[in-house]
Amino acid sequence: MVFRQDYLYWKTIEQLVVVHQFRIVQISQNQSEVWLESAKKKGPSLIRLLRYDLDWGNWMKRDMEDTARKVDTVRKKQYKRNLDALNVYVSTYPPVDEWSDRVSEPLVIGSKGQTNLQTVVVHSENVQTTLQSLSALLQVDLAIETEGFLYDYSVIESLKNRVIGVTNQRVKQEKDIFTYGKPYFTYVFIFIQVIMFALLELKGGSTDTENLIAFGAKENFLILQGEWWRFFAPIVLHIGMFHLLMNTMALYFLGTAVERIYGRYRFLLIYLLAGFAGTLASFVFSPSVSAGASGAIFGCFGALLFFGVVHPSLFFRTMGSNVLIVIAINLMIGFIVPVVDNAGHIGGLVGGFIASAVVHLPRQKRYMKRLAALVLTLVLTIGMLYLGFKVQPASGDPRYAVTIAKDHIEAGEINEAYQVLTEVNDKDLQAEYYFYLSYTEFELGKLEEAKKHLEIVTSKLPDLHEGHYNLALVYTELKEYDKAKSSIEQAISLDPDNDDYHSVLEEINDLSEGSE
Structure with missing residues (x-):
């Protein structure tokens, strides 16, 4: 009878690992406990099989709770929202006391029921019905012959060796996946x-x-x-x-x-x-x-x-x-x-x-x-x-408009640059846009527009000395010499070594004195 349950234990593992591609996660030193992982989308993700002759239901209850906690730890490590697991006891006889109520419903861990542990007991009195239940739970066909079979030690060892051999081969294949090429x-x-x-x-x-x-x-x-x-x-x-x-x-x-x-x-x-x-x-x-x-x-x-x-x-x-x-x-x-x-x-x-x-x-x-x-x-x-x-270039986006306008300006095509910039319809425009728009407006003699836009530039970018310099030139053309002098002095304070700025300041002073 003991050999028969040992056979069922290893034959079930052999069917799951070899035939249905389940993966061994862990195997105990005495090989009486095996954890498997399923790659199937349906059914439990983790399966624990324990070959143990059960005696008391209380021991089984404590073991189930301990197993559920282990499964919950795995769930957290894998950052999974939910994890379903199956706990299978392979025992010669069922526990001597009442135990069926403990396995009738899954054991739930977590306030939101994140971890569910379903338990099945396979013993000498329910082999066929339990194997059918396991097949349904795992979404597989467990083809296990249980009648008229000689359950001797050599058969069990053969199953063990086959399971371990296939597992070792798969481990090697997985290692090969990570070492296919050498970095070059x-x-x-x-x-x-x-x-x-x-x-x-x-x-x-x-x-x-x-x-x-x-x-x-x-x-x-x-x-x-x-x-x-x-x-x-x-x-x-x-x-x-x-x-x-x-x-x-x-x-x-x-x-x-x-x-x-x-x-x-x-x-x-x-x-x-x-x-x-x-x-x-x-x-x-x-x-x-x-x-x-x-x-x-x-x-x-x-x-x-x-x-x-x-x-x-x-x-x-x-x-x-x-x-x-x-x-x-x-x-x-x-x-x-x-x-x-x-x-x-x-x-x-x-x-x-x-x-x-x-x-x-x-x-x-x-x-x-x-x-x-x-x-x-x-x-x-x-x-x-x-x-x-x-x-994008035809969308009126100011980012593209500025880029295209800069190219026109470098080529001396002021009208073309002005047209590109004025076609922009974005309401939240950046200072760079107003800077180049004001430049084209100044070159085309649109001084009031240029002044308005340069005042926006200098308020948004007070450290841009070119903005203050251009504004000084606009004020000068409009004969607003006090404002022109203030703007060019601001430009000089930001770039004191610029000779052009000093020349413009002298010119503004001369014009200011001549207008008095």
Whole structure:
């Protein structure tokens, strides 16, 4: 009889592990207790099997409560809202006292019933009915022969060896998933971005906007002018030492992990496509000059998320919770800190996820799914390019209007610049907009309009000496010499070494004296 229950215990484990792909989470030293994890969407996620000859129901009650607490601890560690578990006792005989009421309903832990433990007792008197119940609870077909079978020691050992052998093989396969490739391009990109940072510093500084633009930083108007390579160049440029250090550390840890999982050439495509997607999103949604590997690095996060979709159980057992938390923290920082280009981060995250779906994981063909991901990539890319090149410049957005107007001004096309600026219909306009609008108005002789707009500029940006200088010129043309003198003196206080400002002050003094 004892051998029969031992056989049932190991045959059930063998069926669940070998046939139905359940995973052994833990096995006790004497092998009498085994914890399994189910990958099925329905049914209990955790299964505990205990080979123990029950004596008293009170002991079973205490053991059930202790097991439920362990399951609740697992739920909290995995950040799950709810967790259902199954507790199976395999006993030669049922407890000698009353026990059936204790297993009639699940044992619930938590004020909101987050953890549910269903208990089943398999004993010599209820084998067939209990196996049927287990099959229903676990959503599997437990094909276990219980009648007319010789339950000797060799059969049980054979079942044990098969279970342990299959488990060891799967552990090896999981380890192989994380060691498919050796990091190579991660180190190449780290080397390139360090070299580019050194060149930036030698040529004028990595925080100098003009220098960054010269080296290929994302600048929307230049992209609109056809400099498409600026979608990729920002990936290896960084603004300041802190920016470089943070992104280099992130690339080292994330890049090596992704490259080991996907292999070097898949990683290369994911990284470049994610970097492009991040820059493209920044081009569409942010007017600021930007640079950095952040979009591509978020693409590595996207690659890990795709890995989590393909291998959800393995993902959450290894890195899943940490990856989700880090992504959430970084995106939150991006929404709180204005200088962070969150559009680039989100674009890189999405781009990395979709790029991973296109190349997919090693040894997995999935051609139709990869084709669908490629089509989605093309559709999103074309749509974003259309927004960036066609919709945004014609939208009356002051960010684009100022950029286009500056180009017209440099070409001496004042009327064209004025027309572009006056077509803007945004009510919450920035000082930069009014500065360039006032310049065109001054050049076209619209002095009252120029004065009104420059007064807005100097009130919003009191430290902009060019604004005070231009306002002094407008006041001079309007023969408001006292105001002109006050404005040019303010400009000189902000930029005392500017000879042009001193010359204008002398001219205003002369005009003021001549008018008396």
